[in-house]
Amino acid sequence: MLYTIPDYYHEFSCIAGECEDTCxxxxxxxxxxxxxxxxxxxxxxxxxxxxxxxxxxxxxxxxxxxxxxxxxxxxxxxxxxxxxxxxxxxxxxxxYPRHVEEFEDVREMTLSVSCPEVARILLGKKEPVRFLTYESNKEEEYDDFDPFLYSKLVDARKVMIDILQDRSKRLDLRVGLVLAIAHDLQVRIKREDIFSIDDVFEKYQTEKAVQFVEAKLSEDENYAFIKKMFRNQYLMERLRDDWEPHLLEAESLLYGDIGCSDSEEQCTKYKEQYTKNKQEFHTWLNTHMPDYEIWYEQLLVYFISTYFCGAVYDGEAYVKVQMAVVSVLLIHELLMAQWLKNEKMLEMEDVVDTVYRYSRELEHSDPNLNLMEKLMRRDLLSWFKKDE
Structure with a gap:
């Protein structure tokens, strides 16, 4: 049995009575x-x-x-x-907060960011996350397990994480490249053309691919998509009673009147105000919290490393990557709402609070995880349409 852990795994120690939100x-x-x-x-x-x-x-x-x-x-x-x-x-x-994903002869262990202390450790980590492996003599067998597909998914995950951790590129470009890889990978899984997956890795590590993704990013209309993703959260099971009021307040701060039943002109004003707030928020982050892109990188790596290889069981590689991207987008939106609520100020504890609370609602409910994947199949990013 091969065990894999992130390099910060042994940094965690439960702070017990000192925890601000006990599990x-x-x-x-x-x-x-x-x-x-x-x-x-x-x-x-x-x-x-x-x-x-x-x-x-x-x-x-x-x-x-x-x-x-x-x-x-x-x-x-x-x-x-x-x-x-x-x-x-x-x-x-x-x-808890240890989380285990099991595959044939492999056990991948991580720490859930639903724990405030784990979120604090991960968000405070400046260096790219590395994954450590060790072996034991224990062996297990799993039914309906495709070892060849799993090996390709592991390869794909490594390529995607390497791209996400390439800080010489803008974060949105790195994310676009990873989504593009996942999209083309999904096409090959659907066609049962697993042997050509290596071609995808080579394709998206070229300058031509970078130019392609940059063009797609410039064409993409993000506002409508992220607003829809935000409202999808109301479809999910509630684990904490205070979560929905928190979402409602955040939605009002971000997008104006909830539901936007006003005139088209009024809705346009809400969108313009959102764009203005977003630009100002990014400027503020660059000045006061310049490591914010590192937080998002670490969270993307966390979600992809935890869930992506589960596609060996259901073949849903793309939706798992989009789920990771959408999760980080939603965390970003919630942080912007908190910044607006705080009269355009943000503390590191606000960031930790947002991350662990979002994670608790999503990751500790199988119905929510399943619904999230279903929504990712239904609501593809606008520049990734379902392949014929």
Whole structure:
């Protein structure tokens, strides 16, 4: 078994009670069967509390009226951990924020940016992320697994990450090249022409390809697309009660009256104001937070490294890349809204807050991830139409 981790993996250490948004609140914690069997055997003074604090039928820890785990005390520390030790924790609590993607003979491990401390580590990282590998003797087999396609997806992911980390090019150009690679890769997967995938890698590492993508970028109308992507978020399952009010406020700040039921002239004014705000925001970022493109690069690498190779199971390579790009676009929009709300100021904690809150809503709901991919199939970027 080959294990892969990002180079910042071992930098993480849970800050427990110091965390501004503990993972032990707001989510339903599901305990694994082994942990539940262990809890039934607990003796001593903590036994009674343990018994009444678990929904044994559902296999979950109960929550109080504020949706906090009943084991979470007022100092945001776990009473079970204090009473029974680290080994008493269920798999969910032991693993988070570690995230695992499994393939035949490969286990890719990362840290989820839904954790504020992980978001802080990744966004504070100036150097390009590198991926480390190590081996164990464990072997596993998976049904319906195409090792040849997987190997090509791994190659494609490396090419895309290398392009994203080439800081000699503008970030929008790097993103365009990666989308173009994913598009042409998808065409070959659809046609079952996997053997020609290497031609795609060569094609988009030429000056001619750069010129092609630059032309497409200049033609693209981004406003309507990103506005539609923003509103797609309302279609998703809500994991936190405060997320939809946050989106509604951000949408109003960004695009004017929600729904734009006013006249065409009024809608045009909203668009002009959005364009003006966006230009001013970019100028402000370049002056006060010049590393913002590095944040976006790190997030793009995070999303692509985490999800792209999952296309070996469903063949959906392009939608996974567009999901990564759209996620970073939405984070950018939410940051601009926060900047407007703060009277055109932004702190690093605002950035961390936006990233981890967005990640929690998307990445910790399988229905949301599935819906996001469905929306990416439906709402392609305007200069990538479905191939005949």
């Amino acid at each position: 032990c609140a707001g989510w339903q914690i599901v305990a694994d069967e082994a942990a539940l069997k262990k809890y039934k055997k607990v003796t001593g003074s903590f036994r009674k509390r343990l018994r009444r604090s678990i929904n044994w039928k559902e296999g979950t820890f109960k929550q109080d009226k504020n949706k906090r785990c009943v084991f979470l005390n007022d100092e945001n520390l776990c009473d079970m951990y204090t009473a029974l030790g680290e080994k008493s924790l269920c798999r969910t609590c032991k693993m």
